[in-house]
Amino acid sequence: MLPFMMLTAILSGDAAVRDRETASAIIAMERAALARGDKGDIEAFLELSAPEVVYFDPSLEKPIRGLDELSRYYHRNADYEHIASSEFLNPHVQVAGDVAVLTFNYVTTGERSRRVTRWNATEVYRRAEKGWRIIHTHWSYTKPELAGPR
Numbered sequence: 001m002l003p004f005m006m007l008t009a010i011l012s013g014d015a016a017v018r019d020r021e022t023a024s025a026i027i028a029m030e031r032a033a034l035a036r037g038d039k040g041d042i043e044a045f046l047e048l049s050a051p052e053v054v055y056f057d058p059s060l061e062k063p064i065r066g067l068d069e070l071s072r073y074y075h076r077n078a079d080y081e082h083i084a085s086s087e088f089l090n091p092h093v094q095v096a097g098d099v100a101v102l103t104f105n106y107v108t109t110g111e112r113s114r115r116v117t118r119w120n121a122t123e124v125y126r127r128a129e130k131g132w133r134i135i136h137t138h139w140s141y142t143k144p145e146l147a148g149p150r
Contacts, residue, residue, distance in 0.1 A: 023093035026102050026125055026132055031088055034106070038083035042074040050126060050133035057139040084111040098127040105142060118142035 029048060036044035046067065055064040055073070064070050089105040106119040124136035 019093075019095040022095050022100055022132075026093050026100055026123075027091050029132065030091070030102060030104070030123060034086065034088060038086055038108070040078070040082050042078050045134070045137075046071055046074060048132075048134050049137075050128060050135045053134055053137065055137045057137075058141055081113060082111045083108045084114070085109045100125045100127075100132065 033044040033048055049067050049070060051067045052065075053067055053070055055070050064073055086109070087105075087107040089107065091102060091104040094101045102121075102123045102125065104121050106121055108117050108119070109115070110117075118141065120140045120142050122136070122138045123134050125132040126135045
């Protein structure tokens with residue numbers, strides 16, 4: 001019985017190490033894509049996204065489904081304001097086999113407007129042949145904007 005318990009502990013330790021390595025890799029990929037995206041590089045997240053990606057953000061009435069549709073959306077909105085500064089806060093990755101969920105907060109300051117926007121973000125990654133790819137993105141405001149003075 002003892003050898004089985006030792007083997008289980010070793011294997012679960014290996015899984016924990018793999019999960020930490022996966023989390024670090026996903027956070028690094030996300031940071032790099034955000035840095036590129038903040039400068040207006042619309043390809044950054046397209047390169048990380050799987051063909052079946054689903055995308056939500058507060059400007060959409062319904063989800064975008066698929067990489068082709070997401071690419072058209074990004075290219076159509078390529079003129080958006082670039083980001084002067086940003087903060088990537090509270091990243092947390094949960095790994096479950098071939099799926100990893102990254103949640104984080106993102107604070108951006110617009111280049112021209114100097115407007116500060118606070119975001120909640122969730123990225124669901126799936127392990128694929130070409131590495132980890134985003135299959136689901138969801139952006140929301142940390143504090144929803146109000147429709148007028150209160």
